[in-house]
Amino acid sequence: MTILIRGGTVINHDHSRRADVLIEDGTIVAVAEGLSAPAGAQVIDAGGCDILPGGIDPHTHMELMFMGTVSADDFEWGTKAALCGGTTMIVDFCIPAPGESMLKAYQDWRHKSEKAACDYSFHMAVTSWTKETHDDMEAVAKTYGINTFKHFMAYKGALMVNDDELFNSFSRCAALGALPMVHAENGDVVFRLQETLMGKGATGPENHAYSRPPEVEGEATNRAIMIADMAGSPLYVVHTSCREAHEAIARARAAGKRVYGEPLIQHLVLDEDEYRNPDWDYAAARVMSPPFRPRKHQDSLWAGLQSGSLQVVATDHCSFTREQKRLGLNDFRMIPNGTGGVEDRLLVLWTKGVNTGRLTKEEFVAVTSANIARILNIYPRKGAVAVGSDADLVIWDPARTKTISAKAQTSRIDYNVFEGIACTGAPRITLSGGRIAWQDGELRAEKGDGQFIARPPFPASHVANSTWKEFSAPRPVSRSMPVVP
Numbered sequence: 001m002t003i004l005i006r007g008g009t010v011i012n013h014d015h016s017r018r019a020d021v022l023i024e025d026g027t028i029v030a031v032a033e034g035l036s037a038p039a040g041a042q043v044i045d046a047g048g049c050d051i052l053p054g055g056i057d058p059h060t061h062m063e064l065m066f067m068g069t070v071s072a073d074d075f076e077w078g079t080k081a082a083l084c085g086g087t088t089m090i091v092d093f094c095i096p097a098p099g100e101s102m103l104k105a106y107q108d109w110r111h112k113s114e115k116a117a118c119d120y121s122f123h124m125a126v127t128s129w130t131k132e133t134h135d136d137m138e139a140v141a142k143t144y145g146i147n148t149f150k151h152f153m154a155y156k157g158a159l160m161v162n163d164d165e166l167f168n169s170f171s172r173c174a175a176l177g178a179l180p181m182v183h184a185e186n187g188d189v190v191f192r193l194q195e196t197l198m199g200k201g202a203t204g205p206e207n208h209a210y211s212r213p214p215e216v217e218g219e220a221t222n223r224a225i226m227i228a229d230m231a232g233s234p235l236y237v238v239h240t241s242c243r244e245a246h247e248a249i250a251r252a253r254a255a256g257k258r259v260y261g262e263p264l265i266q267h268l269v270l271d272e273d274e275y276r277n278p279d280w281d282y283a284a285a286r287v288m289s290p291p292f293r294p295r296k297h298q299d300s301l302w303a304g305l306q307s308g309s310l311q312v313v314a315t316d317h318c319s320f321t322r323e324q325k326r327l328g329l330n331d332f333r334m335i336p337n338g339t340g341g342v343e344d345r346l347l348v349l350w351t352k353g354v355n356t357g358r359l360t361k362e363e364f365v366a367v368t369s370a371n372i373a374r375i376l377n378i379y380p381r382k383g384a385v386a387v388g389s390d391a392d393l394v395i396w397d398p399a400r401t402k403t404i405s406a407k408a409q410t411s412r413i414d415y416n417v418f419e420g421i422a423c424t425g426a427p428r429i430t431l432s433g434g435r436i437a438w439q440d441g442e443l444r445a446e447k448g449d450g451q452f453i454a455r456p457p458f459p460a461s462h463v464a465n466s467t468w469k470e471f472s473a474p475r476p477v478s479r480s481m482p483v484v485p
């Protein structure tokens with residue numbers, strides 16, 4: 001199938017230019033001005049529009065068994081929702097159940113994800129440390145095409161790992177050329193704060209936020225960074241939500257450490273006041289970890305994206321219906337943690353970022369696609385409008401308006417945390433693998449259209465880290481000893 005996109009402006013993370021884009025059989029084969037249409041090609045007029053690499057959401061949880069229930073968007077509806085909003089690839093977390101092997105979890109995820117309508121890949125979670133974990137990580141990295149390992153420093157008694165486990169796993173990642181990731185919250189302190197609040201009869205959803213102050217995230221982020229440094233490993237910090245965590249990352253980067261930070265679109269635009277809404281369902285719908293923060297933290301996150309100390313904007317799409325949230329009606333600790341956003345990320349970020357001058361269009365592409373592809377080692381196959389790249393593209397109309405509303409969304413949940421936000425800048429067409437997946441409100445992609453994208457290990461930063469450690473290590477001094485008479 002051949003498609004020519006004519007008359008648009010191609011926006012990449014490093015440059016923009018007026019150019020037509022020619023696609024053949026799912027791959028971009030030419031990017032140049034004045035291309036002529038081959039016989040039989042479908043021609044799309046992109047006049048007045050930007051042509052962006054499709055969004056990549058590096059953090060989702062589709063159909064995840066979590067906190068006693070299963071997240072409501074499965075791979076079919078989660079990826080369809082993604083395509084409606086211009087995202088053409090997701091990276092989901094493969095999380096072994098307690099005692100389950102990584103191989104078994106991987107097989108489960110491959111099975112669940114066969115329904116995906118857009119391309120997808122996985123991160124693997126390390127939830128304990130045994131000899132089997134050590135051995136399985138090699139197969140995961142070298143055979144399963146997963147080069148990222150996630151560690152939860154929170155969820156005590158469930159997914160949480162301790163410092164010893166972190167050090168072991170980070171060291172293993174360094175040896176394999178894989179990238180460790182952390183959910184950075186001090187789970188022991190959260191546990192104690194939760195108990196204290198519940199002991200006072202404080203059961204409402206606002207206590208979710210009160211039990212997870214920015215300090216628990218700042219401390220854990222800093223600790224993970226230092227452990228990664230001692231293990232000779234780079235580090236990716238997921239859902240960086242507050243100034244304290246951002247500053248730990250920025251400090252580490254300024255000291256030459258290879259650390260990446262991922263704010264969520266939710267934390268960039270929504271704040272802690274949401275939990276004080278008198279409607280229990282409204283407040284519970286917004287319960288996620290880390291929680292929404294006091295507004296002042298947003299400035300820090302935006303500044304991080306602008307200055308480059310934070311690299312990626314994700315969603316942590318982990319959607320639960322109102323009814324599922326009511327599992328925690330009498331105890332905020334039982335409210336399933338997670339919100340949606342995969343359908344809205346690009347529109348909200350463009351509106352609040354590009355339209356306000358906080359981000360250039362190129363920076364928008366960097367944080368929603370190109371940087372992610374580079375960090376996850378799939379660039380330039382993904383994340384670029386370039387010859388040889390996959391034809392995952394968004395024809396983006398910067399003048400198009402849309403007010404976000406749960407009634408009109410594709411996601412299966414019955415609310416939207418961005419409800420009522422009036423966006424300017426939205427997709428006209430989403431192309432996935434060289435086919436029109438969504439156009440002007442009509443979803444054309446089908447269940448199963450997506451493909452698993454393997455991501456091999458990428459030892460470059462580990463080699464650089466270990467070379468530098470060796471180069472800068474303290475050396476013994478060879479000296480002649482004084483002759484003592």
Ligand SMILES: NC(=O)NCCC(=O)O
Pocket residue numbers: 061183287288289290316318337338339
């Ligand atoms: N973030 C959240 O609240 N739920 C999903 C699991 C996680 O990423 O911590």
Ligand SMILES: [Zn+2]
Pocket residue numbers: 183238239289290
């Ligand atoms: Zn998390």
Ligand SMILES: [Zn+2]
Pocket residue numbers: 059060061316318
């Ligand atoms: Zn998550």
